[in-house]
Amino acid sequence: GAVVSQHPSWVICKSGTSVKIECRSLDFQATTMFWYRQFPKQSLMLMATSNEGSKATYEQGVEKDKFLINHASLTLSTLTVTSAHPEDSSFYICSARDPSGRPNTEAFFGQGTRLTVV
């Protein structure tokens, strides 16, 4: 199956700093990627849809100025958590759907990034 790589796998940062998380599709081109946030022992909450060459589409309640998404190429989407605060500490995961464009296809997930803001 297709491979999605996410980096870093964990990061610790100080309050007020910004953190960038990268999501790469290694063996296929992804015009659309998805960013999720997961709190401990909870499910995935979709934050935004990253669209190559255009603005990301954010879910209701997600601050676009807080969580900056850039999808500048067909293989890379980045999520930047700006002016991070302890409440932003969480597990962030990216995904992309099957590149064939066929309906009824699976999603491929990155390994996730554990962000801890101190």
Next chain:
Amino acid sequence: SQQGEEDPQALSIQEGENATMNCSYKTSINNLQWYRQNSGRGLVHLILIRSNEREKHSGRLRVTLDTSKKSSSLLITASRAADTASYFCATDPQGGSEKLVFGKGTKLTVNP
């Protein structure tokens, strides 16, 4: 937004036993998918069942789908300690969006 509800939230069984997890959803779907997540890791796709299918098998996994009840079940037979993980259902809603909507998940613990 999440539309899936899964039960049980947690399940603890002994190796060799079968594990059944259920998922309910609210809207019309193209398909329903099951994923596995080991602690602190990304999700791995297990199986996809289309809206016109009622049952699907993959190795020790058996998935059923009842679109009239908007529910699905995942059965893992002859469980192993390595099956310990969280399992999530995800629906692919009709309407053209690529977004998957995840259920709350079931934490499965298989005791050796």
